[in-house]
Amino acid sequence: MGTMSELKLKFISNQSHQKSAIDSIVQLFNGLPRIETTFKLDDEIVSNMPVDTRFSEELIIENLNQIQEINKLFDTKTQVTQLEVNEGLVVEGVGNDSWRFPEFTIEMETGTGKTYVYLRTIYELSIKYGFLKYIIVVPSIAIYEGVKKAFDITKSHFQAIYGNHTVNLTQYDGQRMGIIRNFATSTTTEIILITLDSFNKASNIIYRASEKLPGELKPYEFIQKTRPIVIMDEPQNMESPIAKAAIRTLYPLFSLRYSATHRTNPNQLYRLSPVEAFRQNLVKKIQVVGVTEDKCANNPYIEILKVDRQLKATIRTNAMDKGMLREEEFVLKQNDDLYKKTGNDLHKGYIVKEISLKNGGYIKFENEEKVDVRNSIGPSRKDIFRIQIRETIEQHMKMQQKLHEKGIKVLSLFFIDRVANYMDDDGVIKNLFDEEFNNIKQRYKNFKKYKPEDIRRAYFAVMRKKKKSGEEEIEYVDEEAKNQAQRDAEKDAFELIMKDKERLLSFEEPVCFIFAHSALKEGWDNPNVFQICTLNQTVSTMRKRQEIGRGLRLCVNQNGERIQDEEINVLTVIANESYESYARNLQNDYVEDGEMEAPPKPTDATRKSAKINKNIIESKDFLSFWGKLNRSTEYSININTDELIKECIEKLNNTIFPLPKIVVEKSNFIITEFIISLKSIKKGKAFIEVNKKNTENAEEDYSSTHGCEEKDDLSKIHKDDRLRGFVIAEIVEKGEQSEVLFGNGEKIDLYHPYKFETEAGQVPKSKTVSRTVEFYPVFNIVERAAKETGLTRRTINRIFKEMNEDKKKNIFTNPEGFSGIFIATIKEYLSNHMANTINYSIIEDAPAPYLIDEIFPESITYPQREMILGNQSSLYDQMQIDSDVEKNFVEDQLKHDNNVIFFFKFNPKFKVQVPSIIGNYNPDWGIVRIADDGKKKLELVRETKGNIDPKKLRFSNEGRKLLCGSKHFRALGVDYRFITDKTARWWDAEDLSNQQTILTPESKKIVNITDYYIKNYKGREFKDALPVFTLKAACGKFGDSQEIEPDGWVSIERKGLKEGWFIAQAIGKSMEPTIPDGSYCIFRPVPAGSKDGRILLIQHRDVTDPENGGKYTLKRYTKEIKFDASGKETKIIILKPENDKINPIILHCQDEDYENQFQVIGEFVGLYE
16 A cells, blocks of 8 residues: 555653552552562562562551542541452462462543553553563453554653663463563563463463473463562453462462453552543543434335245344344234234234235235335335445544544444455445445545545454365354454454554545444554444444443544544444434443443434524624633742742641551662763764762762763663663754753753752662661652652752651651652642732733634534523523533523523633643633613623532632632633522622632621620620630630630620620631631530531640640641551541641540540631621
8 A cells, every 4th residue: 555654643641540540559559668679589580579478468458548538439437457359279270279469450431541551550660669570461352452552552652751661561472482481580571461361271381381491380380480460451351260260370469450341349449430531521422323223214124035825924024132123034924913023113003914926925914004025115224224324424524524624534433243244245234335435425525536445444353264176265253253263363353453553543544434343342442433333233232331432532633642622522323223222221331330420321413503693693792702701811920939838848747647567678868969961062972971979978979971872871871770761862963052852851952951869779778677667768759849840949859858857757768658748738739829829911912812713613512411402692502511500500590681691601622721730721601791780781701610618619629720710800801700500699790799719718807896895784694795805815714714804795696695605806817718817706615516527716735826826726626536557546636727728737646535635615606797
């Protein structure tokens, strides 16, 4: 087909759902030291861990509970106390040994990057902990070929992330046993890819002695001695007792199980459900075209095959069998009821009235329908195929016409269950496709020049045999492979379609219609499959989730870049059953797979698009409002670095860091500074100087210059692993502008060297084998935190240096655990500072960021989204809604408000730019309404939420996005506010709404309480008057039982007052927005019962509140009970502020008398106004 430019898929390294899955595995082993010197056994085998050694399960359980809590996988009251394990004998006939190992589960929806995640996890585990040996076990040839392809296409991507860290993948081959020895003895990271069938019975080659492996060890014993980490892809297909025994026979250190449809979930670490994948737009939306017999004609398909002399007629028709229509043959005689024979509702009334041999034979039914031998009635299976093929081609060409200018090639996938229907010379499917393609292509310029054979390709398992006569006999594999010959044919077909995966994405390759056997239900997918058509003789029996899985992945363009646009990423299924049936069966698949919640059901592709109201969009009011909204803004952030550092330090000093519980290594903590400088470039060689010096020993200072070429690795030249990643990618010789680019993304030029600090690479002084340990080498946490937060190394260094010494030392005992908390804390407080200090301004004379037709096209389809009808005020006659809150707001508020001139839901493409650490923001509603005075027109943006308390918003960053959005629209002069569907005067401006902002309290007028003191309070005490104290005085009177007179008494209209109630002024911002600084609060004595969750005034001998300087504090009280690894109970009281910027006060209660260490003075019941 000639040469063509190679299209390479590009991968995104920072997708949060993938990073979370990877981090969940890596953090499971926090506290485990890296194996700096690999274990060596007999025959020089390199092992992850000696066979007679195990890591601490107590540590793993503790980490597992923390990870499950972070990922919200369980109720914190039901923590894991024992690991779930695979335990039992090895494969029967191989030995009588028993093996036990823990299993860990990762659930990820199809199309979200499961294979990418576990391949990258291998890199992370290898680098962080020194684990070198992995076995990837798959249940089928299809998945086997898919994993091999994924490894090949991600290799360069991972090299860009991890430098030249070597990871090799070897395909298991029973005829090449030498690969097993290479795997076992290699000191680099090694993976064996193997199917379960290759080692699940004693007769497998892997269990036999081999001449290619000298010595006494059999192939499987080499693997056993490496204590491999086993990665199971689609483990639900490997849960039989035989399969479990086979996995045990490998002697795994542990196993990682990856699937979208687990049957069991031992020690689950991460879960990305179908619903979350849908909500986060990580997969395509789905719509369905249902093609059924009753939609093809008014009459059911009936064809007479013959009429015999006994006046019995043999017919072919569609019968219902277990809920599905199948073509079957029946014999009819006089008075037979066809419906009773077939169960097909379309046959009701078809009772045989007459059978005759005249004119070749005919049947007449009581409903007056007549069918003869020459003319069948109704649509045949061939007719249904034709309509499905026509719908698929039409949908394909429309989609390609729409996406061609965006550089996206459209693919369609046809599933067929009988290969001969395509491959034979008179193959009905191939012939129908050719006819329909030639008819339809005339209307689409991109396809006019092609013949059908140019744009279709088939991938089938075909077996070729030689007859005795010498002729070649061809046999098609219609079922799943049952013998080796069929498996080999299947493997050839899968290898071919994998090889063509990227080629099919290029416009230079005309093939865009793919025909494959229905057995292609797993292992292969292509991101640009936009149509899937099932051309089966019967209604497809493939599970719908498997079927759509071949096309769920987000599409890519001609640069291999992933496209995130949800209007583009729509998968259309052309099914040989009704839309209702398909949608119901798909939802049932989710239920059968144990999903608590299924994504919205797919959309009927015949559903009408939403149409725009031209009277609104062309109106002056709309154009004026859009003119305001569609202006470019820029933001500035003014972070108070000292305040940020102070807050981070306070939080970190009150944080409990995880402790290690297994073997670690001791080492010095030495900071080393590296400076990489470009001295000159001559004749293509870059002369690069590397300087390094450390804080402990000046004699170890180092400086050296080398002439380097492209692909040279500085870590090898200077023999220092800390330079890993500095591989020369490009040398640019341009005189004074010369520069050198490295593979890790850094660059240097003649005037700008690159500097960094590291603590990595220190040689341990000693090794201790014990339950607990003190120190071992740590990485450069300052460098890592600076990269992840965007703060300067100087700022990060200040935070670390100014922490309490007893907290800082945790970095030596558990670097990974410490760094995770350290970086997450800084990110949290940095995000708050950004949201609080961000300011937007209009960029004058800048072009408008959006075209009006792009945001408001004439018609919009919303696949797999709930739609509600609009009215005369809505921009579209239908609109998409994402929640009941949105639905109620439209139905109960907007539609019934006669003052609303128009309203619209913002297109998802309309984004408010905010800092990347927070994420972009898409607002909800744009509204123009006549004001209450009947004259002024209000231009409003409203955000609808289920709760207007920012602390109860669904995601931690959601509140920050709303605050940024508020400031953005304020800069544009547009009133912005977030509301619920029950907010009465939702059109009121923000400053009139008494509504709190997201992160800072709205200023409230604080009363001067002395103005309200009353003289004549005698007889009114605690009836309609309360005493006023300072907090200090209140604590003295009610805590220390001192006789202290109140400052005064005030009137109060409140029922239920009792003796002991009082009023005191709160000082400080810790309880904002609930209690603004300076507010007067009403308190009552705490009634009996649980104090949890209440806002309490507390006096404690060990507390000094930084806001008031006293031994008392006003905070929300919570009590937690934790258990350490030994089972010892620890009680912790947390006095939590309402303001996220203020650190909680944590009381560690070690003795039984802890409750006597503090006194509750009173409970906050409300503000005095």
